Amino acid sequence: MNTNDNNRVLLIEDSADIQLIVGRALSGVGIELLTATTAAEGLRIFREQEINLILLDIGLPDSDGFNLMIEMQQSNPKMQSIPVVFLTGKSGTSDKVTAFAMGADDYIVKPFDVVEFRARVLSKLEKIHKSNLRNQTFQAGEIVFDLSTQRVYDGDKDMRFTVTEFRLLHHLARQPGRVFSREQLLNAVWGNDVHVYDRTVDAHVCTLRRKLSSKSSLVESVAGIGYRFKTKSGDMKNI
CATH class of the missing domain: 3.40.50.2300 (Response regulator)
Known part of the structure; x- marks a missing residue:
């Protein structure tokens, strides 16, 4: 396994x-x-x-x-x-x-x-x-996650994230609206890797937003806390 x-x-x-x-x-x-x-x-x-x-x-x-x-x-x-x-x-x-x-x-x-x-x-x-x-694809807002290939699509556009970027975006999108602190995101995405810091999350979020392009507002900063995926929970569905 x-x-x-x-x-x-x-x-x-x-x-x-x-x-x-x-x-x-x-x-x-x-x-x-x-x-x-x-x-x-x-x-x-x-x-x-x-x-x-x-x-x-x-x-x-x-x-x-x-x-x-x-x-x-x-x-x-x-x-x-x-x-x-x-x-x-x-x-x-x-x-x-x-x-x-x-x-x-x-x-x-x-x-x-x-x-x-x-x-x-x-x-x-x-x-x-x-x-x-049996259920490897879900939609969050206007973007679609394919968990089997770890790819994200905006319509027909393959947004081409790295493995870590995909894990970060996926972790946020699975619980839309929930605010995650940087520490929580570090633990969830990077685990016990000792070579990452709070600003590692910020750097990856910047890259996510750049690659999300017109959908960059989906990843929202929450002052003094961290980040959240902004789409409503009702917009997330398995497809």
Whole structure:
């Protein structure tokens, strides 16, 4: 499995041992693993990043996994399409029933078999990948994104963005109207690259606007904060 936007997994788990086990289990298979040790940290990462699968403990130091799942569902409508796998030491039937009633996709009790765990996670990510392949083109305002080729079109015009430029524009356009700080954009687009800074975002936005030409106003500056894609959410549709 190649690393791409469909392989970002969020692990919310306060046990360093479990974090290590999960990290090793999912290494080398094209997964980007983000880790949080508290519910608050997990919720923050969930709001700032595009997450494809959540591994969630029930017993967290500042909340429990059930309440956190509710907060996530209320925070982002997309949560209903993100698989949630409870990873917990609680083996009681009532906890399992509660988890599945809330919409969990799986329930794994610790300790678990690492090989089976990895297979379950990869299977769920593969289903996401296949689903996305069936729906790879969407329109935001007057421009069309082709996710399979990472190209953007204005009518018949191929706007020719680099991979990073495409990722930046796509990240903004997927949530039209939402204001992203420079730090949020750096984390989402560049990840852990230590050689990028706040002004890196500004430079790429300037290039985006130049290439967008008459559509340059779609990427709007928000003074003192960052940037947003200006088209109305109703203008975005899959095609």
